[in-house]
Amino acid sequence: MTSTTMAENRRSTPSSHQFYYSNTPSYFSTSSSSPSLIKGCCCCLFLLFSLLALLTLAVILVIVLAVKPKKPxxxxxxxxxxxxxxxxxxxxxxxxxxxxxxxxxxxxxxxxxxxxxxxxxxxxxxxxxxxxxxxxxxxxxxxxxxxxxxxxxxxxxxxxxxxxxxxxxxxxxxxxxxxxxxxxxxxxxxxxxxxxxxxxxxxxxxxxxxxxxxxxxxxxxxxxxxxxxxx
Missing domain, CATH: 2.60.40 (Immunoglobulin-like)
Structure with missing residues (x-):
């Protein structure tokens, strides 16, 4: 009876090697998501700079239309x-x-x-x-x-x-x-x-x-x- 119980406990308890390999896929999954994160940041920066450029152009156009500059x-x-x-x-x-x-x-x-x-x-x-x-x-x-x-x-x-x-x-x-x-x-x-x-x-x-x-x-x-x- 005792030997049977010990055998069942060994089967139910994962070994340290099994625990290490079971976590390995999670590590590679985090690493593979880094390029996607960098691409997302680059897109956000590009959109931000584009928005700033359009805003600057709009301000210049408003000033030109309001001032109506003449040749000195x-x-x-x-x-x-x-x-x-x-x-x-x-x-x-x-x-x-x-x-x-x-x-x-x-x-x-x-x-x-x-x-x-x-x-x-x-x-x-x-x-x-x-x-x-x-x-x-x-x-x-x-x-x-x-x-x-x-x-x-x-x-x-x-x-x-x-x-x-x-x-x-x-x-x-x-x-x-x-x-x-x-x-x-x-x-x-x-x-x-x-x-x-x-x-x-x-x-x-x-x-x-x-x-x-x-x-x-x-x-x-x-x-x-x-x-x-x-x-």
């Missing part, structure tokens, strides 16, 4: 000639001339919008027949809504040598017609600012033709144009 005006208002000098360069071969000048450029910025504009740094290049002579820099600034602001820069050219063909034209124009034709070109970038939010950049290209009088040391002609509005 950035015009060369005045050119003050401080010095214009033309001197021969006998050491050059072939012979040429060197041009020196100093001009103060006064620009007028007009903001017709209901909100302020944030201008970045603007650079303007003075050229003679496509040859860069000097560059002026206007620091960035903030312009309130419905306002007019004057900004200026000084361009200094120190004895820039010109080749023979350009030099002869410059000497002829200066001596016979008392004129030096120059081109002022540059790009002006601005952003609409609402509270602390800046819109995408708006760029206006400035292209001005100016004529200086070496004898009178003054400006005799100015005509400016704008190449257009670029986003």
């Amino acid at each position: 005006t950035y015009d060369l208002q005045q050119v003050a000639v401080q010095y214009v000098g033309i001197s021969p360069t006998p050491t050059a071969s072939p012979a040429g001339v060197s041009l020196s000048l100093s001009v103060r450029l006064l620009f007028t910025a007009v903001n017709p919008n209901k909100v302020g504009l944030k201008y970045g740094e603007s650079r303007f290049t003075v050229m003679y027949k496509g040859i860069p002579l000097g560059r002026g820099v206007v620091p960035g600034f903030y312009q309130p809504a419905h306002s007019v602001k004057n900004v200026e820069t000084v361009v200094t050219v120190d004895r820039v040598n010109l080749m023979q063909a350009d030099a002869s034209d410059l000497v002829k124009d200066a001596s016979m017609y008392d004129k030096v034709e120059l081109t002022v070109m540059g790009d002006v970038s601005a952003k609409i600012r609402i509270i602390s939010f800046d819109s995408p950049g708006v760029q206006v290209s400035v292209n001005c033709e100016i004529v200086l009088s070496p004898k009178k040391q003054s400006l005799t002609y100015k005509q400016c144009g704008f190449d257009g509005l670029h986003i």
Whole structure:
């Protein structure tokens, strides 16, 4: 009787090896679910970023429709000639001339919008027949809504040598017609600012033709144009 009871107890009690292997499938099941969990997290993050991008786009569209932004005006208002000098360069071969000048450029910025504009740094290049002579820099600034602001820069050219063909034209124009034709070109970038939010950049290209009088040391002609509005 006792031996029979002990045999039944051994059959009813699982061995340690049986217990270990019976839990093994549960372990592999947990490991196999990890990739699915990672994929689910990635999908959630993708949906979250997509929702944020759509929300940002919606805010921008609402601002654009509410503000109705207009193109700002950035015009060369005045050119003050401080010095214009033309001197021969006998050491050059072939012979040429060197041009020196100093001009103060006064620009007028007009903001017709209901909100302020944030201008970045603007650079303007003075050229003679496509040859860069000097560059002026206007620091960035903030312009309130419905306002007019004057900004200026000084361009200094120190004895820039010109080749023979350009030099002869410059000497002829200066001596016979008392004129030096120059081109002022540059790009002006601005952003609409609402509270602390800046819109995408708006760029206006400035292209001005100016004529200086070496004898009178003054400006005799100015005509400016704008190449257009670029986003």
